Amino acid sequence: MQFLWRRYEERLEPVRRQVAEFVGARPRDIVFVTNATTGVNAVLGSLKLRAGDEILTTSHDYNACRNVLVEAARRTGARLVVAQVPFPLGSSDVVVEAVIGAVTQRTRLAMVDHVTSSTGLVFPVAQLVRELEGRGVDTLVDGAHAPGMVPLNLARLGAAYYTANLHKWACAPKGAAMLWVREDKQKDLQPAVISHGNNTPRAGYSAFQDRFDWAGTFDPTAWLCAGEAIRWLGRLLPGGWRELRERNHRLAVQAGRVLGEALGMGALCPESMLGAMVTLPLPERFQGVPRAGRIDSEQERLYDRFRVEVPFFRIGRPERRYFRISAHIHNSLSEYEYLAKALCRL
């Protein structure tokens, strides 16, 4: 009772303010969710889609979030359209052309990733939101990887919806995520889990926040820790978060070059499209090997023999195999040199 009923709200509000400042938004437009998938579920579950409407995504989207769109389309008779964004690609214009080229009169919502998961690209979300909203299409930005990796100003971005994880680059505990909703869209938005908030208004809170803040009895520890995670990481370097983001970006780019040279691979995208992750092709001898288990056997061996964990991906038709590196404050270039040697010996 002490923690959940008496103290929860007064502890959550300062965190909401810290998170809001971190992502360039007003606290009143932000609610907490347990992960980006839950944010996407809330948005798709609240849309009043009709048969014949179209929802748009890209071929670089995240499987769990794609599933939410597939299910919303199945439930309502809407059609899911997938804009095919090539990979490798030479410029961010290719992304805008693919997405805008897939918009029709019937497009109601577009989901675009801010930082793509398997391909590790920073999509030009500001331009995408501008072009989509200009055509009357609401945008849901899946920013799962964005806070802490790329600078954010959600108020200026002005998408209809933006969901993001704080348990990735902001290093909050798992279960810390947020959903930002533009004021004009808040009225119709319901959480994925409906609880007391629908008929329990609180002084000083918007109805939008009432509905989301109490999603049934749960452990809000991860949410309450998010502010301290942001504050702590922001004090590690003299230049704060900006320096941290820039350092991570530089290290990722350098690491990508080191690995590319060691494995004889060229870059798959311009460096300007990278944040703090880089996806690279696996050597030719790994290509064409069918998947045997839930995790690729080479990824298992890399971990078992060399104690390196990097995700392996299969992308495109015909399928090519890739791996993705990440760079954060605890990483150094020598680790990627070690990974290059490990991949050569695997």
Ligand SMILES: Cc1ncc(COP(=O)(O)O)c(C=O)c1O
């Ligand atoms: C682009 C993208 N969207 C959504 C997610 C889902 O995140 P979560 O499992 O925390 O909901 C991820 C996770 O890696 C992701 O990379």
